[in-house]
Amino acid sequence: xxxxxxxxxxxxxxxxxxxxxxxxxxxSSTYLYWYKQEPGxxxxxxxxxxxxxxxKQDQRLTVxxxxxxxxxxxxxxxTQTGDSAIYFCAEKMDSxxxxxxxxxxRLLVRP
Amino acid sequence: DGGITQSPKYLFRKEGQNVTLxxxxxxxxxxxxxxxxxxxxxxRLIYYSQIVNDFQKGDIAEGYSVSREKKESFPLxxxxxxxxxxxxxxxxxxxxxxxxxxxxxxxxTVV
Numbered sequence: 358x359x360x361x362x363x364x365x366x367x368x369x370x371x372x373x374x375x376x377x378x379x380x381x382x383x384x385s386s387t388y389l390y391w392y393k394q395e396p397g398x399x400x401x402x403x404x405x406x407x408x409x410x411x412x413k414q415d416q417r418l419t420v421x422x423x424x425x426x427x428x429x430x431x432x433x434x435x436t437q438t439g440d441s442a443i444y445f446c447a448e449k450m451d452s453x454x455x456x457x458x459x460x461x462x463r464l465l466v467r468p
Numbered sequence: 469d470g471g472i473t474q475s476p477k478y479l480f481r482k483e484g485q486n487v488t489l490x491x492x493x494x495x496x497x498x499x500x501x502x503x504x505x506x507x508x509x510x511x512r513l514i515y516y517s518q519i520v521n522d523f524q525k526g527d528i529a530e531g532y533s534v535s536r537e538k539k540e541s542f543p544l545x546x547x548x549x550x551x552x553x554x555x556x557x558x559x560x561x562x563x564x565x566x567x568x569x570x571x572x573x574x575x576x577t578v579v
Contacts, residue, residue, distance in 0.1 A: 388566045399474075399558055400511075400570040407566075445510065449566065454499045454518050455526075456560075456568055460510040 363459035375433040379446030390447040472571035489544045491559035500542035501560040
């Protein structure tokens with residue numbers, strides 16, 4: 358079945374690294390996404406990775422995929438107060454248009 | 469500018485009324501989606517469309533209706549049959565390249 362799970366809350370100090378985790382259940386070829394949502398706004402696509410990749414890096418963002426454990430993580434280096442938001446993990450099977458979301462992780466960055 | 473436009477940003481509905489939320493995209497995307505987000509929760513799929521004149525029910529389609537007469541437009545009607553419509557509604561669009569983008573959302577409140 359389709360299910361995406363995330364921890365609900367993460368608090369870090371400004372300048373530290375943040376790691377947000379996600380697990381998914383579908384074993385098909387799939388795309389995995391990270392979105393950021395600020396209060397009252399839509400979702401901003403941060404990055405995505407295909408399930409045949411292990412890692413993807415984009416400036417301060419690093420995505421790691423462990424296919425064996427169906428575990429996805431988003432690392433934000435040098436976390437800033439502007440990174441405070443809700444981060445959503447999402448999964449989409451290659452053969453489908455349907456996007457399945459986790460419940461979101463609220464990241465709080467303390468000065 | 470290219471992107472996804474949702475309107476109105478805020479909408480109030482009286483009991484028993486139908487209301488329609490607009491979603492327009494100029495990204496030439498084939499797929500379009502409607503999601504509902506309740507406070508402090510993740511996103512739930514209402515309807516999605518892969519091509520003009522075709523759409524599929526998502527996980528919570530009851531009380532909602534959609535149409536896809538044009539590639540760039542995917543309006544959502546919240547009918548009086550939807551008993552708890554107060555929520556944040558998000559429209560998205562995507563292409564075969566698997567990038568999926570969101571609009572800024574519409575707040576619907578029942579008064």
